[in-house]
Amino acid sequence: MEFSRYALYVAPPAEADWTRLATSWLGWDMETGTEVAAPDVPGIDVAAITERPRKYGLHATIKPPFRLAAGQTPAALFEAAEALCARLAPVTLDGLAVEQLGGFLALRPVGDTTALEALAAACVDGLDAFRAPAPQDELDRRRKAGLSPQQEAHLLRWGYPYVMDQFRFHITLSRRLRETDGPVADWLQAHLQPLLPRPFHIPDMGLVGEGPDGRFRLIHRYTLSG
Template structure:
């Protein structure tokens, strides 16, 4: 399989939460294939934006592989990083509104989760090709703070390091008058959420030529 970009995700292990995410979005990122979506009116529409990424939390944003590094080089680097990175734990996950869309977010202290994400960004940065000017311009059009601009320049993405926020996206941006409805729909289908939540594995994922992402390999955090 040929991939256009790579990323490091947290993808929940096989179980109720992973099955919910696949059925909610209509795409199983772990298997790299469509999933039977819940029969809820307009669910296909409100999940259209996050569908291609699958149910996940981004730890290192999508990047083009930087020459002369090979895919095998990247795999070895991710395995080495995971072997030296300690797992992270927080009190749990909860459903909430994030900038107009629904997502699962951590409950309690998040410093350990941020540590894992920062290590993914920094340790694997040599494998990231510089972002093209068009992508940088698109990011800047959203209106960035001075710190976010600095992060974009250094790491190719403005929402890393102290600007990072772990989240597992469930919808696109919702109108104000629709959020309560979709929150209720989501809550009605969510399985019991982990408490505590343990981030003890990461996944190397690839973007297929159709723009959808799939898991290539999972790695246990064992540092």
């Protein structure tokens, strides 16, 4: 399959119970590249609430999606990603928690995130030679969110505003919630929260690609062995 964009994700372990539930919640399994039936939750339209984040799969963005720069190839990117991850150490967080972030629901880290932030910065920088400049329409769309001066500087330098000191680790679970969406947070707190790992280990990075259908698929996991 040809991919229009690539990214580095934290891709949760496929065999974990919490991963299976959260993947079903979103309705797209990026590991297998297949749709997954959403849970039937009375009073909540799960498909509508997860429509926007569904195409990305269950993930936390580390190196945001990018188009390949002129002269670069997927094979060279794969080799560079493997070499980069071989130099970086795995990270362990105290855990994850269902929280609200900017109006939507996400899994957020519990405890000290210093090592995680350093890992994300190294990945953003380490593969940047493969990133083509973001097109003007993408820059304009990002700016509609109302960026701070620092976020604008990151947008111009890295093609994405929420990196480096603006990075906030999160695994998106919903669109921006509305009053009519029902008790979404309550359901996730009751059903997903008890399954979340403590501690939460990040042993690898997932290189993903955006397919012709606009959905992201896991290409390969690279072990963090530094």
